[in-house]
Amino acid sequence: MKKAWQIVLLVCSLVLLTVALPEVHAWEDGCSRPRVSVSGTVVDEADFREYLKGQYPHRSWESLWQEIRATVLEELRENSPQVDFVEDGSGCDYSFSYALSLIAAGEDIEVAGVLEGEYTAVFMSSKLVQNNACGFPGSVLGVSVVRDDPDVFRTIERNIDRYGSLKDRILEYERTHRVPPRGPVMEFALGKPYVSPKLDEREMDIRVRVKNCQGELVFDRHHGQVVIFPRRTERGELHPTKGFPQDFVVTENLVLLEITGEEGGSVTYTLKEGLEPGFDLFQAKTCGIDMVRIQDVLPPVPIAGVALEVEPEEVYIAPGASTALEVRLFQVAPDGAHIPLGGEVVTIEANGLVDGSLKPQGEVRTDTEGKVLLMYQAGVEEEGVEVIARYQPREYPDAVEERTSVALVEEPExxxxxxxxxxxxxxxxxxxxxxxxxxxxxxxxxxxxxxxxxxxxxxxxxxxxxxxxxxxxxxxxxxxxxxxxSCVTTCRRKGGRGEVPVRPGSWxxxxxxxxxxxxxxxxxxxxxxxxxxxxxxxxxxxxxxxxxxxxxxxxxxxxxxVCTGETRETSTxxxxxxxxxxxxxxxxxxxxxxxxxxxxxxxxxxxxxxxxxxxxxxxxxxxxxxx
CATH class of the missing domain: 2.40.160 (Porin)
Structure with a gap:
């Protein structure tokens, strides 16, 4: 039960990381650069301010605090230029936190019966921690403490120098702790050429392996690399492969595999609906330190279809004559090839019979070539016959049906x-x-x-x-x-000023x-x-x-x-x-x-x-x- 809750927490982390993780930066060997969030605090801030005011009487606390934070970032970047340090950054791989305070340092001196320090020094403690990635608790990669220097900026420099190379610490940690990986990539392999609606061909195992950005397999015996599949796809369902060495959790909508060995993980695909050939494409998801990887499962699952044909030897026959009909049942492979389905049960029905006959009818088994031979003996009172052939794979919801007709005529018209x-x-x-x-x-x-x-x-x-x-x-x-x-047209008076209305007007x-x-x-x-x-x-x-x-x-x-009495005419x-x-x-x-x-x-x-x-x-x- 504890393992199940850990995986459920991982699913929540994957959703959050999908939204929150920033763009991946290129690093050596095709890996992303580590991102470290830097944050700091001051203990007993009032005393610390007063102490710095004594050392820097002409500077404000805001100016000094800004310089302290900038110095920490500068020292970190000089220490490891291959690492991105971001002050109070979100979505980072690691966190570097520090605390500053004052401490009595030097030889102990007794004053009025009380031991006091020889002088006051700046105390700085810091630690480098991997963030809670993919639902795994963060691990501490290093701690540093400096407590004997009265100068705050020398204290910062000495504190960070004690780590050595932060880049090397991160690389070594990720080398020895491959889960979760940096830059995860999933590789898939299908266990068979295709699935089909036939009961014994309905399932296929799909193997998945995860590699990091260095191309190394990713797994862990104790807390494996999780890969998430959908429970249902467009035409099928997925479930963990029985007997495969892996941990897993199945929810209503998801299948979560936990890869604990170099053989990877495995799900079993089961075809649930549809009779047409095609491919079922779906996606899988896995989590890394720096990103959530969502990939199409490629190649997609190939699906072979089932088809049925009914063909009469003669479409038109005379009353009282007979003709044969051939029923063909075959599988349509994803590449279009036709594969006969022998030994399968096809149901035969007839409509329109009055005094004629169709044999056989009911449930008939196909021969080795996937065929059933029917014989129609026409009567003289009927118009013909409609033949219906139907095939439904065992324990499958869908059926394929094909119809054809034979018409009776004195002779072809x-x-x-x-x-x-x-x-x-x-x-x-x-x-x-x-x-x-x-x-x-x-x-x-x-x-x-x-x-x-x-x-x-x-x-x-x-x-x-x-x-x-x-x-x-x-x-x-x-x-x-x-x-x-027009009702009226206004014309200018001849030989004089003014206008006069003319009714009716121009037309x-x-x-x-x-x-x-x-x-x-x-x-x-x-x-x-x-x-x-x-x-x-x-x-x-x-x-x-x-x-x-x-x-x-x-x-x-x-x-x-009407004013001029002229009529103009145009034609086009x-x-x-x-x-x-x-x-x-x-x-x-x-x-x-x-x-x-x-x-x-x-x-x-x-x-x-x-x-x-x-x-x-x-x-x-x-x-x-x-x-």
Whole structure:
């Protein structure tokens, strides 16, 4: 239980360090420079101030205290220039703290029966401590005391000199105490090529090792290096590998490994959902003296998918005939390779059977090639059969399902015929201003459209329509007329001063004409014919796409000035350009034919916003599909 609480405290430290740690500075061999926070205090400050005032009567306490702090930093930096010393710094690796006070020094002298010091000296004690990194209590790297010098600045110099090289102390400490490390880096290794939804392929061990910035493995038998994984990933779950020599704690959301040996740590990944191939990418976290390292677990966990295919030998058969269907179950490796799954149970179902049969049905086991062979014997009263194959790996939540159909026809329905589409549409909209109001505004919009599209097609089941011939023609006209007459225009008097109003006033008009013809851009006529062999009812649809209106516009403008009696006229014309796309579809049209080999008819459609119609006409005959 004590070990568990230590690791939980470490998690809290990792979160805090992720926010608080500063930018890492380059040091020798690619390691960050140690950062040391420096802080100091004075004991019995009033006496200490009075003592320094006697030595430096012309300086203020604030000035002296600032110089003392600066001297400490200067001595430390001279002692170890490879270390960053920061006064009262946060997020540092180590802390250097000192205390100053006064002490009786020299030979003891008896005065009035009381022993007193020969003189007063400055007392300075200091210590270098590793900060509480990654949840581990700080360790003391050194302590220094000077107590016999009356000069505060010599005392500081002697105190710091007694440490020798602080850099060497830190290096030696980190060499002998690798946990937590400086500049930690995690290395991952997957225990197998991939996982899959199959029960015996669902788990994979992932080994993790931590190295410091020197490339040395990081572990400790007593308080190991902690690596934190998520408990759940996008498609799986993680838990400590059973029997692996490591300490660990598992919470609701995290898996914490404590690396205690050079073999590192290990988690086991278990695939929990999904049937498609892919990769599961997640991150791990570990803590060092100088940083928290968060890394993607690379390579990500490869996941093989499961796929199912059902393919009939014939899609269309005659009533009473039979056809085979092949079910294929296979694994899709991350590299796309297909691996047959033999010996697995696939469930087979059928819909639409009336007097026919499908064998086998129910739970069927695949052969060594991952296949199941089915046989459909068609009846004469049914339309066909829908075959459903389903596979669900054992103890897995998801299942893969595939469907296919076999339709019954007297013979495959192939059709040859023509489609004829005639479009005659017009539109008019006029607006006039209120005649009781002064001035006049009028506008009129008219549109006329005529098009004729014809195509001769060959229709085969399961294939795009073959266009034997097609042609089109069409014209498009649009006219926009506008007229505006002012209520009053003010004119200057002839031969005299002043102005006179003229009613009605000046007027202007415009007439815009847009003319276009049909042009091709991947023009295609399409059609579809489906006949119910039992009732004679059929469904038909047709249409076209890939046409555009191309044309030009002309604008004629007039302006009449009532003051001068002059009328000015201007006209402009545009170059030929593309005006709009033109596509149309009939939607599904239902009809009845007395002859199952002929589908013929026409339909006229009116559009509510337009005057006019669109007429669809079709004439198809059934032909042998070999033609």
């Amino acid at each position: 192939c059709w040859r015929g023509t489609v004829d589409i005639t479009v005659d549409l017009s539109y008019r909209e006029a607006k006039e201003s209120d005649p009781t109001e002064c001035g006049r505004d009028e506008s009129e919009l008219t549109t006329k459209l005529h098009a004729h599209i014809r195509g001769e097609l060959l229709l085969r089941p399961g294939q795009p329509a073959t266009i034997l011939s097609q042609d089109f023609s069409g014209t498009y006209e649009m006219t926009i007329k506008t007229f505006h007459e 202007e008009s415009s007439e815009t004409r847009v003319c276009g013809t049909l042009s091709e851009r991947d023009f295609r006529v399409s059609a579809s014919v489906v006949v119910d062999r039992k009732t004679g009812q059929y469904r038909f649809s047709c249409g076209f796409r890939g046409l555009v209106w191309r044309g030009f516009s002309e604008v004629l403008s007039r302006y009449h000035d 014309a545009s170059l030929e350009t593309e005006l709009d796309r033109f596509e149309m579809s009939s939607g599904e049209i239902q009809g009845v034919t007395p002859d199952l080999k002929v589908v013929k008819g026409e339909k006229v459609v009116e559009y509510p916003l337009y005057t006019g119609t669109v007429k669809y006409a079709w004439d198809f005959q059934r032909i042998p599909c070999g033609e």
